[in-house]
Amino acid sequence: MPKKTTLDFYRAVYDVVLLIPKGRVSTYGAIAEFLSAKGAARMVGYAMNASHNLEFKIPAHRVVNRNGLLTGKHHFEGSNTMQNLLEEEGVTLVENQIQNFKQAFWHPNKELK
DNA sequence: ACCATGACGTTTC
DNA sequence: CGAAACGCCATGG
Numbered sequence A: 001m002p003k004k005t006t007l008d009f010y011r012a013v014y015d016v017v018l019l020i021p022k023g024r025v026s027t028y029g030a031i032a033e034f035l036s037a038k039g040a041a042r043m044v045g046y047a048m049n050a051s052h053n054l055e056f057k058i059p060a061h062r063v064v065n066r067n068g069l070l071t072g073k074h075h076f077e078g079s080n081t082m083q084n085l086l087e088e089e090g091v092t093l094v095e096n097q098i099q100n101f102k103q104a105f106w107h108p109n110k111e112l113k
Numbered sequence B: 001a002c003c004a005t006g007a008c009g010t011t012t013c
Numbered sequence C: 001c002g003a004a005a006c007g008c009c010a011t012g013g
Helices: A006-019 A028-034 A041-051 A081-088
Strands: none
Touching: A006 A028, A006 A041, A028 A041
16 A cells, blocks of 8 residues: 555545535644644644645635634735635634634534545 | 754643 | 743754
């Protein structure tokens, strides 16, 4: 069997992120856990950073940390690009913090795999 | 090969 | 409740 490579991990991350419904958000930890790489939440963020170089459009703005805080907003073009994109999709934000986070949180289903 | 860094998360103080 | 320490693992110098 072919062994897992980091590329496979990145690809899987993008796959999951693309599955996040519009107006919903997910977290690095949840995605990592879904990919059986629970302790590798940082890698998910790393994958997002690398996603800028890809031709695919990755809705990285739908991925936040477990607090519902837009920790990665500084990695987008402007200073509030991420927030604008989310609000445009119907997510309420206050001071880079997602309101009703529990409600907006979308968890990947293992059945989906 | 070693050390520092990071779009994270949990535990501890 | 806020800050720091630690664990995690890939990437770069």
